[in-house]
Amino acid sequence: xxxxxxxxxxxxxxxxxxxxxxxxxxxxxxKEIFGKSKYRVVSTSKEYIHIxxxxxxxxxxxxxxxxxxxxxxxxxxxxxxxxxxxxxxFPVPRLIEKYLEEITKNEGFF
Numbered sequence: 027x028x029x030x031x032x033x034x035x036x037x038x039x040x041x042x043x044x045x046x047x048x049x050x051x052x053x054x055x056x057k058e059i060f061g062k063s064k065y066r067v068v069s070t071s072k073e074y075i076h077i078x079x080x081x082x083x084x085x086x087x088x089x090x091x092x093x094x095x096x097x098x099x100x101x102x103x104x105x106x107x108x109x110x111x112x113x114x115x116f117p118v119p120r121l122i123e124k125y126l127e128e129i130t131k132n133e134g135f136f
Contacts, residue, residue: 034116036087037105044073044086061099066091071129076121087125 039055047067050056071087097105108116113126 032117033119034106035119035122047088050088057099058101059099059105060092060097061102063096063098063102064093066093071125074121074125083121085121085125 037059039050039053039059041050041053045053047070051060068089068091070089074085074087076083076085096102096107118126
């Protein structure tokens with residue numbers, strides 16, 4: 027029942043500081059999502075700052091390619107796999123929308 031109710035989000039890991047790719051993969055929350063799935067980090071975004079009335083959210087997006095067709099973590103059933111070309115059909119929070127707009131322009135994502 028928060029402000030992002032009924033919006034789709036990418037898998038999310040909340041931290042109180044910035045982590046490098048080797049550090050973040052050792053966090054329990056990473057393992058809950060990805061389990062023993064094999065992956066490759068393609069890129070990490072710049073930092074996005076999203077200002078809400080009661081807080082500031084500092085965000086980085088990690089572009090990850092999985093070797094398997096399915097995630098192998100305990101929370102993996104919560105996620106929906108969609109094609110890149112279908113992302114625009116899903117309602118997302120403004121923060122994610124800004125990221126998608128930027129990568130569409132800069133990386134030819136769609």
